[in-house]
Amino acid sequence: MTLPAGDAERRRVGVMGGTFDPIHHGHLVAASEVQGWFGLDEVIFVPTGQPWQKAERAVSPAEHRYLMTVIATAANPRFRVSRVDIDRAGPTYTVDTLRDLKAELPDTDLYFITGADALTDIFSWRDADDVFALAHFVGCTRPGAEMDAETLDKIPHERVTMLEVPALAISSTECRQRETDGQPIWYLVPDGVVQYIHKHRLYRATGDS
């Protein structure tokens, strides 16, 4: 594992991008582990506006995903949530996220946090080569997600750190499906997020009353 050289004068800020439909403990553990490992000043959670690679499926309105992310992160003084992607019109591209955050946060090194599955797809992202210049990438292990040899060969190793995090086999897809099926999601997502989902009747089967 390589740690990027740090400059004591510069702030270190993590960026945890995701659709968060809903946010779950897998996201929170990954962010917390990266914060601790790199001694980050804070981690900014950035819910996507229009996740263009999820265009083939229904995604909950951005305000619901934003508010669930606020509820899930509120107790941690090193976590906050940015609206930068949900307030920008059009499809969400990480190259825009990182440019906007760089403009907002001078003298800051950004650490973009992903699961290994998202990192595997990174060469399908818009301006993929540019994103590595804007942030150091941290690829967190995720049950069922293996990095393929071709992607591993192509990623610029000095700009990426792979980090083993406690394995939580939780996905937003499974949380949504459980809610649709009337199965519990307690302890997969924070309690306040369970309550928010129930209050707003998210992920219910159509016609369920």
Ligand SMILES: Nc1ncnc2c1ncn2[C@@H]1O[C@H](COP(=O)(O)OP(=O)(O)OP(=O)(O)O)[C@@H](O)[C@H]1O
């Ligand atoms: N259990 C987990 N462990 C580690 N990383 C995770 C985990 N779940 C999600 N991530 C990472 O968090 C980021 C945001 O993920 P996202 O919001 O798409 O959640 P998801 O559970 O993958 O959603 P979905 O099942 O709807 O595709 C991605 O980089 C993803 O790889």
Ligand SMILES: O=C(O)c1ccc[n+]([C@@H]2O[C@H](COP(=O)([O-])O)[C@@H](O)[C@H]2O)c1
């Ligand atoms: O920049 C892109 O083209 C791009 C394509 C797919 C995903 N991303 C980013 O990857 C992060 C995780 O995305 P997702 O869809 O797995 O929730 C989130 O910050 C997305 O904006 C970015």
